[in-house]
Amino acid sequence: MDTPAIETTRSYKAWLALPDGEDFTYNQKYVKGREGHDWLLRKNIWRRMRYRRHNKSMVEKLKSVVPDPDARTDSGHSLMLYYALMI
Numbered sequence: 001m002d003t004p005a006i007e008t009t010r011s012y013k014a015w016l017a018l019p020d021g022e023d024f025t026y027n028q029k030y031v032k033g034r035e036g037h038d039w040l041l042r043k044n045i046w047r048r049m050r051y052r053r054h055n056k057s058m059v060e061k062l063k064s065v066v067p068d069p070d071a072r073t074d075s076g077h078s079l080m081l082y083y084a085l086m087i
Contacts, residue, residue: 011045020032
């Protein structure tokens with residue numbers, strides 16, 4: 001878990017600003033001051049950050065692939081996906 005990256009997010013900064021006992025919603029409800037909720041929130045933020053990074057790299061890889069317009073594809077879905085990503 002990349003703690004410095006998590007601590008610089010707007011969501012985690014908002015969490016830190018809350019007084020104890022306040023509710024915070026980030027994909028689920030967390031209660032400031034309740035045991036384990038800080039760690040659960042950090043884990044959730046990290047998972048979302050990792051997911052976004054992975055998706056970004058996948059899109060960049062797909063953008064760099066040049067499809068062969070003469071090749072038969074599965075009903076054209078691959079070609080449609082390629083062109084949709086280029087927009």
